[in-house]
Amino acid sequence: MTEIIEPNPLLIKYWQIATELNSYSDGGKQEFIDAGQWHYIPSDLEKTILLLKRLEEVNLLPNKLDICDLGIGLGTTMFDLYLQSLDYPHIQFTFTGIELWKPYVDFVNQKLISLWNGNLNLILDDIMNADISKYNFIWFYQPFKVSDKAIPFYHKVIKESLPGTLIFGLDHFQINTYGNDELKQDFSKLEQYVLDDLVLYKKL
Numbered sequence: 001m002t003e004i005i006e007p008n009p010l011l012i013k014y015w016q017i018a019t020e021l022n023s024y025s026d027g028g029k030q031e032f033i034d035a036g037q038w039h040y041i042p043s044d045l046e047k048t049i050l051l052l053k054r055l056e057e058v059n060l061l062p063n064k065l066d067i068c069d070l071g072i073g074l075g076t077t078m079f080d081l082y083l084q085s086l087d088y089p090h091i092q093f094t095f096t097g098i099e100l101w102k103p104y105v106d107f108v109n110q111k112l113i114s115l116w117n118g119n120l121n122l123i124l125d126d127i128m129n130a131d132i133s134k135y136n137f138i139w140f141y142q143p144f145k146v147s148d149k150a151i152p153f154y155h156k157v158i159k160e161s162l163p164g165t166l167i168f169g170l171d172h173f174q175i176n177t178y179g180n181d182e183l184k185q186d187f188s189k190l191e192q193y194v195l196d197d198l199v200l201y202k203k204l
Contacts, residue, residue, distance in 0.1 A: 005049055008083045011076075014115055018042065018074040021107050031101075036146040040073030040104055043141075047198050048077055052084045054195045060166060060202070064092045068135040070127040070157075070169075071143035072097030073104050075112065075120065078139070082119055096121040098130050128153065132160035140169040147178040155183045158190065158203070165203040172199075 019042060026032060026039035055061040065085075069078045075097055085093040097120060099105050105124045113120065127143060138157060144150040154175055157167060167190070175187050190201040 007045060007049075008080075010115060011045065011080055011083055014079045014112060015042070015045065015076055017111055018076055018107075020111070021074065021104075023073070023104075026101075035100075036144050036149040037071075037100075038142055038145055040101070041141070042074075043076040043080070045076070045080065048080045048084075050084070051081065051195070051198070052088060055166075058193065058195070060193065060200075061088075061091070062136065062164070063090075065137050066094045066096070066135045067137040067139065068096040068098065068130070068132075070098055070130060070138065070140040072099045072108075072122070073101075075108055075122075077141075078120070079112075079115065081139075082116065093119075094121070095119055096123065096135065098123045098125055098127050100124070100126050128156065132157055132165075133162050136162065136165045138165060138167045138169070142169070142171070147174055150174055151178050151183065154179070155186070158183070158186045161203045163203050167201045167203065168198070170199075170201055 023040040029039070032039050052061060067078070067081060069075065072078055078095055078097055082095055085091070099122070102124060105122060108122060132138065138161060144153060150171065151174065154170055161167060175183060179187065189204055191204055193200050193202065
């Protein structure tokens with residue numbers, strides 16, 4: 001019999017508050033169109049259920065995790081990981097989210113930040129300005145609509161990440177189709193893991 005896992009009530013509360021902001025309509029805003037970026041899309045909570053436990057089971061959970069969500073939006077995925085981290089008091093966690101769209105940052109600061117209990121470092125900035133080397137767990141979900149924006153971003157993440165860094169969100173199809181030889185070579189050196197339907201890469 002398959003075990004039914006009930007989401008943390010605080011995660012449901014967070015998700016419900018986040019949905020008060022109708023971000024779907026942002027897809028038509030000129031700022032997103034000009035930047036070739038996706039607007040905030042609520043996370044699929046099924047993908048990150050027990051993610052830290054799954055990483056632990058395959059020996060990919062280090063003793064210190066500096067987690068960064070590049071294009072955090074309203075932070076539903078990161079909040080899920082924060083709640084999971086409470087079951088690992090022996091591991092040191094930091095949580096950082098970088099977001100360019102000020103209305104999202106303002107919404108988090110006004111309506112959601114109290115649920116974080118001071119554990120989120122929220123940065124209003126372009127993700128292309130991020131120092132990737134500061135983190136050993138990188139999460140993003142399709143921040144760019146167009147390949148000429150996505151490819152330099154992917155290369156930045158791969159190049160700047162330090163050995164041992166876990167990277168979620170790389171699109172292998174885009175990289176192998178549109179990437180130059182240098183990017184393809186760098187990408188080929190990453191170690192791929194598949195956790196159910198979630199693909200991640202480890203910088204060697």
